[in-house]
Amino acid sequence: MSKTKVKKLTPEQAALIPVYREKWRAISLSTGPINRSQAAETIKLAYSAIGKKAPEIIFVDRPYEAADLILSRFDNPSSELRSQFETKLRSQLEKQLRGYLGSQLETELQSQLQTQRSARLYTQLQTQLWEAHRNYLAGEIASQLLPQEVLNERSGDIYWQTLGKQFSNCIQPVLWAAYGSLLDFCISVLNLPHSNRRNWIVFQSIVRDCGLIYPYEKVCVVCEKPIALSADSNYRLHAEGAPAVQFADGVSIYAYHGVILPQWYGRLHPHQWQSKWVLKEQNAEVRRALIQGITYDRLCQELAVTELDSWQEYTLLSIEFDDDFDWVGNAKPVYLLKMNCPSTGHIHALRVPPNVRSAQEAIRWVNWDIAPAEFSVQT
Incomplete structure (x- = not known):
């Protein structure tokens, strides 16, 4: 029997998308502490859903504690269950529900419900926090080998492969949350049929009630959620003057609109960042974040600049520092158009291409090729 596909939303349904x-x-941004009794019940139901007996459930307070436990107790890749959980509790449900959506509507819902944006948060956590844990485990594995084994290429390959297998067996609720809004909308608003309501309940509980989950045949390790987790509107890790991610044991990640920052920058509010740091910072990505936080307005007032040309309240400036933010291959200097409002005295600066040679040419570029003489009112 063919499925009747939903191709268009009613106005009432569309109004619920932002909700x-x-x-x-x-x-996805919820933090700990988790309700361990509820999490334990969720784990038991999840194991039952894939036809497994309830395991011994071990709760740990911090990610490194989970890493140590995994390293010391589990070395059998065949006992890993992550893929089975994802197939039974997420992938099958997602495939079933999407089968009832017209292709255009499916694309629109994916975009508007931000499943891809939410996945950005997972990607950053994976590459930053989880990568740090992977490196920690690598050090632990290396410390257990004889010096000559560490230097042996084959031994190195073996312990890195072992490490990869252990860390691939991890259910990360933030990733599952990236799919939750679309699934929830299809089930709760569109009332699309699905075969197993209990599995949907377990899916929600895993995301809501659990931290990192390492599922094995007889033992399941569940880590507490971070005590702080902050992101901007585009699901990029972000906090100002505080960790974007922090666990109870003090493990922290500082980030500014998705750029991971060293602690000495991240613990300060961007208002406290100093323009001279831009001149010394060697990491291009971090340097771009500093520029974004400090703003060109401050940079052109606080750094040594060269005035190249002026026209009325506009000045074309250059600043000597390396930056490849907008124009690949442009090392230095950076060119700015400074605008000084005659009524308020406020200074505003915009980055302009390195090939402009006059203030009026820079003004034309900023204003979509409209010549300054054509402005009826200067702004």
Whole structure:
């Protein structure tokens, strides 16, 4: 029997999209402590869903504690269950529900419910926090080998492969949350049929009630959620003057709109960042974040600049520092158009291409090729 596909939303249904988007954004950013009794019940139901007996459930307070436990107790890749959980509790449900959506509507819902944006948060956590844990485990494995084994290429390959297998067996609720808003909207708003309501309940509980989950045949390790987790509107790790991610044991990540910062920058509010740091910072990505936080307005007032040309209240400036933010291959200097409002005295600066040679040419570029003489009112 063919499925009747939903091709268009009613106005009432469309109005609920931001409601479900924000609901799952809040869930993805939820922090600990977790309700361990509820999490334990969720784990038991999840194991039952894939036909497994309830395991011994071990809760740990911090990620490194989970890493140590995994390293010391589990070395059998065949006992890893992550893929089975993802197939049974997420992938099958997602495939079933999407089968009832017209292709255009499916694309629109994916975009509007921000499943891809939410996945950005997972990607950053994976590459930053989880990578740090992977490196920690690598050090632990290396410390257990004889010096000559560490230097042996084959031994190195073996312990890195072992490490990769252990860390691939991890259910990360933030990733599952990236799919939750679309699934929830299809089930709760569109009332699309699905085969197993209990599995949907377990899916929600895993995201809501659990931290990192390492599932094995007889033992399941569940880590506490971070005590702080902050992101901007585009699901990029972000906090100002505080960790974007922090666990109870003090493990922290500082980030500014998705750029991971060293602690000495991240612990300060961007208002406290100093323009001279831009001149010394060697990491291009971090340097771009500093520029974004400090703003060109401050840079052109606080750094040594060269005035190249002026026209009325506009001045074309150059600043000597390396930057490849907008124009690849442009090392230095950086060119700015400074605008000084005659009524308020406020200074505003914009980055302009390195090939402009006059203030009026820079003004034309900023204003979509409209010549300054054509402005009826200067702004």
